[in-house]
Amino acid sequence: MTCDVWLPFHADEIEGLPQGPRYRFWDGGLDFPADPADCAFYCVPYLKPPAVARRPLPEMTSVRAVQTLSAGVDHVLPGLASLRPGVALCNARGVHEASTAELALTLVLASLRGIPDFVRGQDAEEWRTGFRPSLADKSVLIVGYGAIGSAIEDRLAPFELARVARVARSARATERGPVHPLAELPELLPHFDVVVLSTPLTESTRGLVDAAFLARMKDGALLVNVARGPVVDTGALLAELERGRITAALDVTDPEPLPPGHPLWHAPGVLVSPHVGGPTSAFRPRAERLLARQLTLFVNREPLRNVVLTTGR
Template sequence: MSGTVIAVAASPQVRALFLDPAGIAALARSGAVRLPPPGADVGDPTVLAALLADADVVVTGWGTAPLTAGVLAAAPRLRLLAHTGASVKPFVTPESFARGVRVTQAGDAMGYAVGEQALALTLALLHRLHRFDHALRTGVDWATAKAAPPRRELRGATVGVVGASRTGRAYLGLVRALGARVLVSDPYLSSEQADLLGVERTDLADLLARSRVVSLHAPVLPETTRMIGARELALLPDGALLVNTARAALVDEAALLAELATGRIDAALDVFDAEPLPVDHPLRALPNVLLTPHESAGTVESRRRAGDIVVAEVARFLRGDPLCHEVTPDLLAQTG
């Protein structure tokens, strides 16, 4: 569209992950692409305001400053924020919605990658790979290293999925394909949807009590914050496994640490209250915990899909077509 300016408010490192040269070229077919000056920090509101001075669209990434009233005042033409990730909460403000700036995001691109890592973590926990690895790396003798708790198979296991989100549905599809029975706890999942997914809908307490593996895929909302605390963890059967690739805020970390310290359950965690995870954090020393550094969505394929979604959404918007991944204020309040 002639005269349209598309500002890419992302560092060179973030741009390289989501928008390769072909992606930038595709974006340029919809308008003039403006990049930040070399060395500029788009986390600085002053830098962002200058970048958006006559921009119609802003593409955001990790570290972009939010659309505050001050930034918006400097960007009178801005009409769309297209985020390369899933959660737009760090960038969108009440002022931006009030100004009529529409919002879209690329969370759909990440669902399969997160579901696949959650599957990988599930299999590792079931087969006690984390315990074997910890034992051998810490120098114990061979016989002691082999003395892990009983290992189990995914086929025939009952797996509880908390949250039928994009990632939750990707994960439950994968574990069902490998023979697991799946329970789901999600207040927004209807009986008809559960039947279509081939899962049993139940409440959280029943799911925890019946599941060998529990995988968390819920958004962070007032009603889900710290939804897994000491009482909920106590409902898990001995030897149960907890996987969290969603958000740390879903779990009371102190209660989880106390439960893990008993050795009664094992866990695989990709998200933490403190990130980066401190080098002296007690989770790092526990043999029954498998840790990854908040990277479950970070596949090459996932990030390229995200870039493709952003490019397509910008093109739709500028053509006047409906957006496929729009985030409205009401939807933002429901999904976190």
């Protein structure tokens, strides 16, 4: 197959790429590496602003596959309207589960055990001892039980929890137990000490965590967001944090990046990390393996994996 493939990595650095395509390196720079009209497979640059990721799409008249290196595809979706029917949009399922689950567990433990306060105490040379909550014997609700939600539960398993419950768009059974539908959230929320958000950003999850959601959470509960910032209504969250009724650990925010002076920076009981669930040492090797697999399928005209949607359907 002779066609252009745009990658955010240099092709000679990726083991296992199939022969045939013309590999073009583009990591979001001002100049395109070739005519976008000749691109058949477009791998979206990672950790670039949405406008950068979408910029070549209107000119990609021959593209047949768009591959993200993120689990979410919401940053690309607005650009798909310019594409012809039949283009496959694929996400990076299999790349980020380990890193994001690690961070979710880190945020839970750091928040419960008071690690931010210990760091501030160290900076001030103060010995801030005392009792802190433990994760042991707590109940955890995972909202968004796809590959990342499942990986989060894998890492929670050794911590002697009282209970784990799972919520997704629709009900289903798993080896670990039932997955509840989103419609059951109001009944579930009052019974959990920790609520972890790992759901994709869709029209049904945008603003899911609103004032009513937060009001249903247990007094003293911890909200952890490793999903997308707009899943949470920031104003409603700030109101609950200011009252001191719940705490939060946020890897993603709305707006993002969180600007200087925003009240979330200094809200009581909140820990903020700068959207670092994915970018770790685990990312690059997994991303390269994904690309090698996907492009081998693409060159051989076999069905791609991780297809989220196909344009025109």
